[in-house]
Amino acid sequence: MFRKELKVLDCTIRDGGLINNYQFSLDFVKAVWRATCDAGVDIVELGKKLTESDEYTRDKYGAWNFCDDDDLRRVIDSHECEKPPLVAVMYDVGRVDIHKLQPRDQSPIDMVRIACYVHQIDAGLELVKCCKDLGYLTTMNIMAASAAIETELVEGLQEVDQTTELDYLYLVDSFGAFYSEQVTYYLKLYQKYAPSKELGFHAHNNQQLAFSNTQQAIIDGVNLLDATINGIGRGAGNCNLELLLNFLKNPKFHVRPIYKVIQEDFVPLREQIEWGFNDIYGISGHLNQHPRDGMKVRGNPELKDKCYDFYLESLRLEGGD
Amino acid sequence: MFRKELKVLDCTIRDGGLINNYQFSLDFVKAVWRATCDAGVDIVELGKKLTESDEYTRDKYGAWNFCDDDDLRRVIDSHECEKPPLVAVMYDVGRVDIHKLQPRDQSPIDMVRIACYVHQIDAGLELVKCCKDLGYLTTMNIMAASAAIETELVEGLQEVDQTTELDYLYLVDSFGAFYSEQVTYYLKLYQKYAPSKELGFHAHNNQQLAFSNTQQAIIDGVNLLDATINGIGRGAGNCNLELLLNFLKNPKFHVRPIYKVIQEDFVPLREQIEWGFNDIYGISGHLNQHPRDGMKVRGNPELKDKCYDFYLESLRLEGGD
Incomplete structure (x- = not known):
């Protein structure tokens, strides 16, 4: 499958951080950055951007739950790369302080992904507008679409469609519940009610379908694809980046650095934390x-x-x- | 996905036996039989039917490489079942003695599956005819289609089409190399050159696609589906029976006995032998x-x-x- 417009977003650190409370070492994050740079991945999401507080401390919640500019720069500056990936972070609606975000030209971040449930779409779109005002690329990742009431989802999609500040709208299979026919069904719904939006897809591997559902999303017209190295991620994990790059056949991608970082850094990690289908x-x-x-x-x-x-x-x- | 004509063939013992040299205990095979009976599976393949010789001994190669009638009867008679599955065995072209096969009405076997490579199709069809003469249901499982030269495959398919003694023709993804688009491509080829044949599909899980490719085969008109409990099978294993039954939604199937036998018999087995994606x-x-x-x-x-x-x-x- 080759299509020029297809972009791959690696969310290894962000989704993987959900299973170790974002306690990745700096060296590990650098290794992921290096591998994804060398692999030609388009966008790399390096964590969440929560607001630090007395309750939410970096020590307890891990540096990659906060993605301070200094931490991000330490990672990005660690590897020379001719055409480095864009850097993304995730915002959880209700757990962020938009006033802490610098304008894009003063920040190492390029894209802010807003994760929200259907009932939070309005709040999410407010954040989208603020982020766009600051110059960022924006996505809205509507979680748990499979558990949403469809009329509410449709209403939300219509609002999304009106929001010119949003660059990408994501279909997210949070529970790993979709078969390919549901991927198609929901994408048609998204295309019908938010026709102005470029779409993204984020899978989970509960039924061994993260990779195949991502292929289905491509067939159905999605151009922004989430994946993680070795499929790391919450629960059953995500679509394996290495399988996806093999499938895409685009010469801009190189799978070899991904297998290298798996062998060197993910195999040891698998001894400590578990992810993947069972x-x-x-x-x-x-x-x-x-x-x-x-x-x-x-x-x-x-x-x-x-x-x-x-x-x-x-x-x-x-x-x- | 519900379609009345869909039949499921469990090949747990036959494909699983490839990784432990068919050294399953009688109790284990009985447990698989009980579970598949109670689950409403249509056909259960209990092993291969090789010919014993000084070189190929039961001790060394395991009872389920030979599937003697007495062994099969011990399994089948161990569990009361209102509508028991049909019993299948596999014949490897070149490693069987057709003269040892009893007529179906004197045997516990209902179906003989002939496994062959493309260059063995003629020899395989000879076996098909002999088995049909003895009253058996027959399948031809052409292995490694993904590595065959297409003109030779097409020639073979045309011969298959002429063989009225054959009940089912199988597309087999021996190397786990297919994406869904290849499943569709090959099935169209099979339908074009062997239009008289009902089709079967046998997947391998090398790229986490055994289950999704089996769904694609259903969409493309295949009515006989191979699967194994917990996905056991050579290398990356097969399509997981429990996932497939969940997907099919046909009330004749019951997944509960499959999860029971996984918990009781397959979890301990996983400590001894390995299968599945990596x-x-x-x-x-x-x-x-x-x-x-x-x-x-x-x-x-x-x-x-x-x-x-x-x-x-x-x-x-x-x-x-």
């Missing part, structure tokens, strides 16, 4: 459930492989009025 | 290579996670004239 996440994806219960089970050595018990319990909980 | 198989699938080199690497504790070295070595080997 039976538990397969069930939560199938049942369109938030991965938090599955993650709790996977964190308990007594329960982590008891997929039958988890299945029965999930059905029982689903059985309520 | 970086090494991702590379061999992408490069359309036989999994044997990858399996060798995965069997070596020093090399098993050195995906970068494996990638470079695979490219080097590919680089020859």
